[in-house]
Amino acid sequence: MSAAPRITGFDTYDIRFPTSGELDGSDAMNPDPDYSAAYVVLGTDAGDGAEGHGFAFTIGRGNDVQVAAIEALRHHVLGLRVDEVCADPGLVSRSLTGDSQLRWLGPEKGVTHMAVGAVVNAVWDLAARRAGKPLWKLLADADPEWLVSQVDFRYITDALTPDEALALLRAGREGRREREAVLLEHGYPAYTTSPGWLGYSDEKLARLAGEAVADGFTQIKLKVGADLADDIRRCRTARAAIGDGVRMAVDANQRWDVGEAIAWTRALAEFDPYWVEEPTSPDDVLGHAAVRAAVAPVKVATGEHVQNRIVFKQLLQAGAVDILQIDAARVGGVNENLAILLLAARFGVPVCPHAGGVGLCELVQHLSMFDYVALSGTTRDRVIEYVGHLHEHFLDPVVIRRGRYAAPAAPGFSAAMAPESIARYTFPHGEYWAARAAAAEEAPA
Numbered sequence: 001m002s003a004a005p006r007i008t009g010f011d012t013y014d015i016r017f018p019t020s021g022e023l024d025g026s027d028a029m030n031p032d033p034d035y036s037a038a039y040v041v042l043g044t045d046a047g048d049g050a051e052g053h054g055f056a057f058t059i060g061r062g063n064d065v066q067v068a069a070i071e072a073l074r075h076h077v078l079g080l081r082v083d084e085v086c087a088d089p090g091l092v093s094r095s096l097t098g099d100s101q102l103r104w105l106g107p108e109k110g111v112t113h114m115a116v117g118a119v120v121n122a123v124w125d126l127a128a129r130r131a132g133k134p135l136w137k138l139l140a141d142a143d144p145e146w147l148v149s150q151v152d153f154r155y156i157t158d159a160l161t162p163d164e165a166l167a168l169l170r171a172g173r174e175g176r177r178e179r180e181a182v183l184l185e186h187g188y189p190a191y192t193t194s195p196g197w198l199g200y201s202d203e204k205l206a207r208l209a210g211e212a213v214a215d216g217f218t219q220i221k222l223k224v225g226a227d228l229a230d231d232i233r234r235c236r237t238a239r240a241a242i243g244d245g246v247r248m249a250v251d252a253n254q255r256w257d258v259g260e261a262i263a264w265t266r267a268l269a270e271f272d273p274y275w276v277e278e279p280t281s282p283d284d285v286l287g288h289a290a291v292r293a294a295v296a297p298v299k300v301a302t303g304e305h306v307q308n309r310i311v312f313k314q315l316l317q318a319g320a321v322d323i324l325q326i327d328a329a330r331v332g333g334v335n336e337n338l339a340i341l342l343l344a345a346r347f348g349v350p351v352c353p354h355a356g357g358v359g360l361c362e363l364v365q366h367l368s369m370f371d372y373v374a375l376s377g378t379t380r381d382r383v384i385e386y387v388g389h390l391h392e393h394f395l396d397p398v399v400i401r402r403g404r405y406a407a408p409a410a411p412g413f414s415a416a417m418a419p420e421s422i423a424r425y426t427f428p429h430g431e432y433w434a435a436r437a438a439a440a441e442e443a444p445a
C-alpha cells in the first residue's frame with residue numbers, strides 16, 4: 001500500500017501586469033497601479049495532477065514583500081497529508097494565523113495576513129478540485145456543523161456565537177435546491193466599475209457608462225475624491241449617460257477626513273449616488289458611523305481594506321455601514337470570509353463584494369454564490385463588482401451575461417492563471433519585464 005499523498009510543492013511567483021500605462025484602475029489614492037499577484041501553487045504527490053492555486057492582490061511595488069511573506073509560511077504546509085488538509089482547511093488556517101513568530105507582524109492584519117489568505121485560498125482550491133466541485137457548490141452542499149467548524153470565533157462571540165452561526169446556516173439551507181437552480185439559470189447580479197476610473201476622459205466615461213447600461217448592468221461606479229469640481233462634472237456626465245433608473249455608486253478610496261467626506265458626499269447628492277465607498281480610513285469605525293449618520297439616504301460602503309473579521313464586527317456593531325464589501329484576498333482566506341458573511345447575515349447587512357484587481361472577480365463570485373444558495377438566501381440589493389481587465393490570464397475566467405456573473409462549473413476556486421501568463425509577467429525576469437528593461441537601457445538618457 002502506498003503512503004497517503006502529501007503536499008510536496010510550494011511554488012511562489014511575483015506576477016505584475018503593466019496596467020499603469022492605460023490608467024486602468026486609477027483612483028484618487030492610487031493614480032498609477034500595476035495590478036499584481038503574489039501567487040502560490042501547492043503541489044501534491046497524489047498522482048491526480050490536482051494543485052491548489054492562491055494569491056494576494058497588490059498594485060505593484062511591494063509585491064516582492066508579499067511573496068516573501070507567503071514564503072515564510074512554507075513550513076506550515078509542506079508535508080501535510082492532502083486528505084486531512086482537504087477535509088479540514090480550518091486546521092491549516094489556524095496554524096498559519098497562529099504562527100508564534102510571524103504573528104508579531106500582525107496580528108491578523110497587513111502583509112502577513114494577506115499571505116495567510118493566499119495560502120488558505122490555495123488549500124480551498126485544492127479541496128474543491130479534489131471534490132470535483134466549484135468552490136461555491138462545495139460550500140453550499142456542506143453540512144452546517146462542518147461550516148461552523150471552519151470559522152474561528154475568537155474575538156467575535158460577543159456579536160456571533162457558534163450556535164447562532166449554526167442556526168443561520170440551518171435556516172439558509174431551506175430552499176437551497178430551488179435557489180441553486182435559479183443561480184445556474186440566471187447567474188448573480190454584477191455592477192461595473194470599468195467606466196469610472198479617475199484617469200479617463202469625460203468622453204470615455206460617457207461612452208463606457210452608456211455601454212454598461214446597454215450590456216445589462218443596473219449599477220455602475222465612479223471614482224471620486226481628487227477634485228470636487230471634476231467630480232460634479234463627471235457625476236453629471238455619467239448620470240446623463242445612464243438615466244435615472246440605473247444605480248450609480250461613488251468610491252473615494254479613503255481620500256477624505258470625516259468632515260470632508262460628509263461635505264463632499266452632500267455636494268454630490270443631487271446626482272443620487274447609491275453608495276459612497278471608502279469615504280475615509282478603513283480603520284475608522286466611528287468615523288464611518290458619523291459619515292453614515294450625516295449623508296443618509298446615501299449609503300455607506302466599505303470593506304476592501306478592512307483587515308479582519310474583528311473590524312468588520314465593529315463596523316456592524318456600530319451601525320457604521322449599509323453595505324459590507326468583502327474581498328477574497330484581503331483577509332485570511334475563505335475561513336475568515338465565512339465568519340464575515342455570517343456576521344453580515346446576523347446583522348442583516350447586504351454584502352456587495354469588492355473585485356477587479358487581478359483575479360478578484362474570479363475568486364469572490366464563489367463566496368457570494370454560496371451566500372445566496374445556502375446562507376442569506378437572497379440577491380436583493382446585492383451585487384458583485386465587475387471590472388473587465390486581466391481575465392484572459394485565468395484558465396477559468398468569469399463569464400458575464402446581461403450584467404450577471406454566470407455560476408462557474410469547473411472544479412476549484414477559479415484561481416489558476418495560465419502558465420504562459422505567469423512566465424511572461426513574472427517580475428523582473430519574465431519576458432515582458434525583461435524586454436521593457438532592455439528597451440529602457442537602449443533609450444537615450
Ligand SMILES: [Mg+2]
Pocket residue numbers: 251253277278304354
Ligand atoms: Mg473601492
